[in-house]
Amino acid sequence: MVENSDFDKNWIKPAGVSAIPTTFIIQNNKVLWQTLTSMINDEIIELLLKKEFSIEKANKINAKGK
Secondary structure, eight states, X not given: OOTTSHHIIIIIHHHXXXXXXXXXXXXXXXXXXXXXXXXXXXXXXXXXXXXOOOHHHHHHHHHHTO
């Protein structure tokens, strides 16, 4: 990450990111979900591809994996 880059100014700082890696799920220039990279799995990617993603569904998927 380059400090003071457009990405840093427009996404990292406004999101309050203080550690990397952080994953942003962005659709139509809006952040749908900000999470740890380890929280992304095949089921969540499928939801994204099918345009069925929601944070609630992602949380359920991750909860059953524990």
